[in-house]
Amino acid sequence: MVRERSRVALVTGATGFIGSHLVEALLARGWRVRCLVRKTSVLRWLPTDDVSLINADIALGGEELERATRNVSVVFHLAGITSAADDSAYITVNVEGTRNVLTAAARAGARPPLAMRSNAGFFIMPATEARRLTISARSFGALVP
Numbered sequence: 001m002v003r004e005r006s007r008v009a010l011v012t013g014a015t016g017f018i019g020s021h022l023v024e025a026l027l028a029r030g031w032r033v034r035c036l037v038r039k040t041s042v043l044r045w046l047p048t049d050d051v052s053l054i055n056a057d058i059a060l061g062g063e064e065l066e067r068a069t070r071n072v073s074v075v076f077h078l079a080g081i082t083s084a085a086d087d088s089a090y091i092t093v094n095v096e097g098t099r100n101v102l103t104a105a106a107r108a109g110a111r112p113p114l115a116m117r118s119n120a121g122f123f124i125m126p127a128t129e130a131r132r133l134t135i136s137a138r139s140f141g142a143l144v145p
Contacts, residue, residue, distance in 0.1 A: 011077030058097035
């Protein structure tokens, strides 16, 4: 059996309410935790001495997002927005951001399970299934097969 400390979790949205509590729970169970945060994120709810912080924006994708997904046991994708001035912001962050997380994991060669939440529910699937998903802009972040 794999010891928990050898397991690494990536948490997007780690500075949010759900994400910060998930980080605490993972650390309490001995996991190593990487937190994907933006440069503008408020870190007061994160135990910054106990986690690895990676500055990246899911809406932009890029090399740092790929680096964050390398050699992880699981990706908890919790990042997203719940209020915005217009629909395009929802699509950029919740839809394109989710696509960027999936793409970064695939490019990094990651095959971890992916756990996601949206305002509509919670999803968990193996990475091989996640790669088959398409994302509907109309659903604003919900995954559809």
